[in-house]
Amino acid sequence: xxxxxxxxxxxxxxxxxxxxxxxxxxxxxxxxxxxxxxxxxxxxxxxxxxxxxxxxxxxxxxxxxxxxxxxxxxxxxxxxxxxxxxxxxxxxxxxxxxxxxxxxxxxxxx
Numbered sequence: 001x002x003x004x005x006x007x008x009x010x011x012x013x014x015x016x017x018x019x020x021x022x023x024x025x026x027x028x029x030x031x032x033x034x035x036x037x038x039x040x041x042x043x044x045x046x047x048x049x050x051x052x053x054x055x056x057x058x059x060x061x062x063x064x065x066x067x068x069x070x071x072x073x074x075x076x077x078x079x080x081x082x083x084x085x086x087x088x089x090x091x092x093x094x095x096x097x098x099x100x101x102x103x104x105x106x107x108x109x110x
Contacts, residue, residue: 012104017042020096024089031080041078045071 018038026033048070052063072086081089 009108016100016104017097020093020100021089024093024096025075025079025081028081028085028088030075030085030089033079037078041074044074044078048074 018035021042022033022035022038025038045067049067052066052070057063057066068087068090071090072083075081075086075089076083079086079089
């Protein structure tokens with residue numbers, strides 16, 4: 001039973017990460033919005049985040065700005081959209097992911 005719970009939790013986390021980016025990109029008119037490019041852009045964004053954490057460039061605000069600009073650039077190149085739409089995809093999808101994770105955490109703890 002515990003294994004099934006872990007599998008369902010992982011499936012929910014994957015859906016929670018992919019769906020907001022995919023639907024936000026579609027709503028903003030990105031060219032490539034299938035699961036492959038979206039998953040690829042998320043992997044690249046995680047790599048960028050790990051790289052920024054390892055480099056220790058400035059404080060939290062500098063890290064946020066670099067991650068936002070880098071994420072927007074990743075979305076621009078991978079999803080074939082403009083930089084400003086990449087910024088919007090990054091901001092909107094991150095807010096949706098954060099809210100979803102908070103809801104999932106609340107469900108797990110209660």
